[in-house]
Amino acid sequence: xxxxxxxxxxxxxxxxxxxxxxxxxxxxxxxxxxxxxxxxxxxxxxxxxxxxxxxxxxxxxxxxxxxxxxxxxxxxxxxxxxxxxxxxxxxxxxxxxxxxxxxxxxxxxxxxxxxxxxxxxxxxxxxxxxxxxxxxxxxxxxxxxxxxxxxxxxxxxxxxxxxxxxxxxxxxxxxxxxxxxxxxxxxxxxxxxxxxxxxxxxxxxxxxxxxxxxxxxxxxxxxxxxxxxxxxxxxxxxxxxxxxxxxxxxxxxxxxxxxxxxxxxxxxxxxxxxxxxxxxxxxxxxxxxxxxxxxxxxxxxxxxxxxxxxxxxxxxxxxxxxxxxxxxxxxxxxxxxxxxxxxxxxxxxxxxxxxxxxxxxxxxxxxxxxxxxxx
DNA sequence: CGGCATACG
DNA sequence: CGTA
DNA sequence: GCCG
Numbered sequence: 463x464x465x466x467x468x469x470x471x472x473x474x475x476x477x478x479x480x481x482x483x484x485x486x487x488x489x490x491x492x493x494x495x496x497x498x499x500x501x502x503x504x505x506x507x508x509x510x511x512x513x514x515x516x517x518x519x520x521x522x523x524x525x526x527x528x529x530x531x532x533x534x535x536x537x538x539x540x541x542x543x544x545x546x547x548x549x550x551x552x553x554x555x556x557x558x559x560x561x562x563x564x565x566x567x568x569x570x571x572x573x574x575x576x577x578x579x580x581x582x583x584x585x586x587x588x589x590x591x592x593x594x595x596x597x598x599x600x601x602x603x604x605x606x607x608x609x610x611x612x613x614x615x616x617x618x619x620x621x622x623x624x625x626x627x628x629x630x631x632x633x634x635x636x637x638x639x640x641x642x643x644x645x646x647x648x649x650x651x652x653x654x655x656x657x658x659x660x661x662x663x664x665x666x667x668x669x670x671x672x673x674x675x676x677x678x679x680x681x682x683x684x685x686x687x688x689x690x691x692x693x694x695x696x697x698x699x700x701x702x703x704x705x706x707x708x709x710x711x712x713x714x715x716x717x718x719x720x721x722x723x724x725x726x727x728x729x730x731x732x733x734x735x736x737x738x739x740x741x742x743x744x745x746x747x748x749x750x751x752x753x754x755x756x757x758x759x760x761x762x763x764x765x766x767x768x769x770x771x772x773x774x775x776x777x778x779x780x781x782x783x784x785x786x787x788x789x790x791x792x793x794x795x796x797x798x799x800x801x802x803x804x805x806x807x808x809x810x811x812x813x814x815x816x817x818x819x820x821x822x823x824x825x826x827x828x829x830x831x832x833x834x835x836x837x
Numbered sequence: 838c839g840g841c842a843t844a845c846g
Numbered sequence: 847c848g849t850a
Numbered sequence: 851g852c853c854g
Contacts, residue, residue, distance in 0.1 A: 798842085
């Protein structure tokens with residue numbers, strides 16, 4: 463007894479190699495808060511993000527996902543990682559990523575990430591993949607054709623309509639929006655929409671709602687208490703925005719599973735003038751008045767009953783959404799999607815929710831503020 | 838060794 | 847294949 | 851690439 467002056471903590475293990483006790487060590491990112499600007503491990507995270515992105519551009523999506531899990535954990539970790547052993551205790555950090563971290567701790571960098579950064583191929587693929595309508599496959603195809611710049615890509619004879627638009631709007635879409643830029647557009651949307659539909663609810667989501675200082679696009683969820691009114695909502699909103707000269711292009715104009723509606727004349731579906739109702743999404747190029755810059759604005763219509771799940775589903779981050787869906791399925795035998803929460807027993811049943819918090823409660827996930835969903 | 842989010846055009 |  |  464005497465002669466043994468170790469505290470319990472020291473007995474169990476060296477502080478140095480223990481995880482910070484405040485850290486929620488889980489593979490489900492949605493179970494813990496992740497700040498937008500972590501105070502720790504910033505440099506390490508940046509380097510791992512380089513490798514993650516390179517894996518994506520290479521078509522190794524599963525591999526990239528592993529890096530994403532590790533990165534998300536490091537962003538939520540409340541102090542700097544100081545040893546390989548400490549890193550390896552984090553769920554999501556295995557031998558390979560662990561070794562990268564070991565390299566980082568001894569040399570201050572990760573050689574593979576440095577090589578990627580220096581590679582002309584990845585710089586080019588990175589630029590191509592930023593074009594709206596271009597994913598990693600098309601980016602690689604263009605690179606193999608020998609294109610080196612956006613200008614050369616525009617001469618490609620096989621461009622889709624959307625890719626041509628994406629290339630033309632490339633310079634504008636690359637410009638980030640400040641929160642003030644976004645507020646300017648929100649003010650217009652609010653004025654225009656509420657003039658027509660005073661009871662409309664308009665919620666900015668995406669990175670803006672998560673607190674980002676600068677955003678590449680603006681996502682807005684619109685709903686109306688009367689379901690019948692909501693039917694023509696998107697059509698009316700898009701129409702008036704075009705008439706007022708705000709919308710320059712429609713990048714994507716679609717509806718949810720309205721294919722279920724049989725006997726819809728095909729000329730109405732393929733017609734460039736959309737007369738159909740029940741549309742639920744329009745991604746458009748919106749001209750910001752003060753700068754004349756084309757901004758990507760995504761309008762999403764939600765039936766009133768699905769408003770909470772739609773807002774939750776479109777707030778992100780992407781990894782937060784994947785995580786919450788994965789958790790619902792694996793741990794609760796439920797399915798979460800923007801259009802609702804479902805219990806996967808036979809017959810499959812919709813679980814009604816009245817707020818975003820409802821979804822967290824039903825899933826048994828502690829509430830996470832939008833600003834803390836940045837995994 | 839299977840699974841990795843889900844739904845849309 | 848691409849979008850979120 | 852990592853987890854269960």
